Amino acid sequence: MKRTIRDIDVKGKRVLLRVDFNVPLDDSGVITDASRIVKELPTIKYLLSKGAKVIICSHLGRPKGQPNEKYSLLPVAKYLVQCLNCKIKFSSTTIGPEATEKVNNLQEGEVLVLENVRFYKEEEEDSLLFASKLAELADIYVNDAFGTAHRKHASTYSVAKLLPNAVGFLMGKEINTITSVLEKPEHPFIAIMGGAKVSDKLNVVHSLVKKCDAVLIGGGMAYTFLAAKGVNIGNSLYEPECLDDARKILEEAAQKGVKILLPIDHICSTVLSPNAIARKIKTQDIPDNLVGLDIGPNTIKAFVQEIKNARTIIWNGPMGVFEFKNFRNGTKKVALAVAKNQCKSIVGGGDSISAINIFGVADKIYHISTGGGASLKLISGENLPGVDVMSDKEE
Ligand code: AMP
Secondary structure, three states: OEOEHHHOOOOOOEEEEEOOOOOOEOOOOOEOOOHHHHHHHHHHHHHHHOOOEEEEEOOOOOOOOOOOHHHOOHHHHHHHHHHOOOOEEEEOOOOOHHHHHHHHOOOOOOEEEEOOHHHOHHHHOOOHHHHHHHHHOOOEEEEOOHHHOOOOOHHHHHHHHHOOEEEOHHHHHHHHHHHHHHHOOOOOEEEEEOOOOHHHHHHHHHHHHHHOOEEEEOOOOHHHHHHHOOOOEOOOOOOHHHHHHHHHHHHHHHHHOOEEEOOOOEEEEOOOOOOOOOEEEOOOOEOOOOEEEEEOHHHHHHHHHHHHHOOEEEEEOOOOOOOOHHHOHHHHHHHHHHHHOOOEEEEEOHHHHHHHHHOOOHHHOOEEOOOHHHHHHHHOOOOOHHHHOOOEOOO
C-alpha cells in the first residue's frame, strides 16, 4: 500500500501537487471539458483544509519542451477560482525566480498554479537537475496524476526521490481499485478492447488472454486480428508489422480455451469522413473497396451476450469511429450493456470515457479510470514508474 495524504502532516508545509490537468481547450482558450479538474478537487480541498500551501504542477498538451501560450495553464488557474474558496495565484514559469518568489509568499490555505511543466524539455528527459529545482519549491511531494504514472518524467518520477512523498486521493483510488479487481476477479472475467492503435495494445491483449475468460476485440484494432486469420479486410485500418503477434495471441488463446470474439459483420463505407454513407456488410470478409468503421448488428449481439454474463469487465477503446454518428452504434450498444450489467466494470481510455458520458451511463460504471495508458499497463502487470517510486505506507 502506498502512503497517502491522510498519512502525512501537511500543516504549514509547501506541498508540490502533481496533477493531470491536461484538459481540452477550444481555440479561444476556454476549457471544453473540466472533468479532470473537478475530479482533483477533493485532494486539493483536503490539503487546504489541513493548512497546506498547495503548489500545483501539471502538463497540458504536447508543447514539445517550448513555452507555447496555446498550452498555458492560466485558463486552468482561472477555472479553479470558481471552484475553490481561497486565493489562487499563478506563476508564468514552472521553476526559477518568479516561481520561487510566489512560493515564498504563499500562505497556508492558498494555491499557486505553476505554468505547464512540459514547457521545459528537461521534464520529459527526466532531468535530475530540473527535478531538484522543482523539489526546492516544496517540503512534500504529492502525486495525484495517475494519467502520467506510466511516464518517467522529472515531475512524475525523479522529484519523488528528492522529497517526502504521498499519493493523492485520485491516484490512491486508481491503484487500489484496479489492483484489487484484478487480484481476485469474479468470473466470467471479460475484456473489451477497441480503438485504433493495435501496436499500443497488443501487450495488453496478450496479458489479458492469460487472465480473462473472453476477450472481445472491436474498433480499428480488430482488422489486424482478422487479417491474421486470413479474413479479407478491404481497405480497413491495419498494422502489418503486428500480424505475427496477433497470430500468436490467437493461437495462445485457442490453446488456453480463452474465447477471442472478433467482428463477424461490419458497418463500412468507402471513405473515413463525417458524412460517409454507412453500408452494412453481413459477412466477416469486407469487399476490397470498403473500410470497416463499426461493428455490425450480429457482432453487437454476440458481444452483448458475453457482456451480459460477465462478472468482471475491463473496457478500453471504442468499437468504431464513434465520433461520426453513422458509426457509433457498436460503441453505444457496448456502453449500454456494460452499464446494465452492474458488475465490477473498469472503463479506461479517453474515447471510451467520452462514449460512457455521451450515452449517459457514467454513474453505472464501477470504476472509470482517468489514465488510459497507465491503466492498461497496470492491467497487464507492467510497472508504473510514477507509482513504484512513491513511498509505501509504514506498517
Ligand atoms: P485509441 O486511441 O487507440 O483508443 O483509438 C481511438 C480512435 O479509434 C477513435 O478516434 C476512433 O475513431 C478510432 N477508431 C475506432 N474504430 C475505428 C475503425 N474501425 N477505423 C478507424 N478508426 C477507428
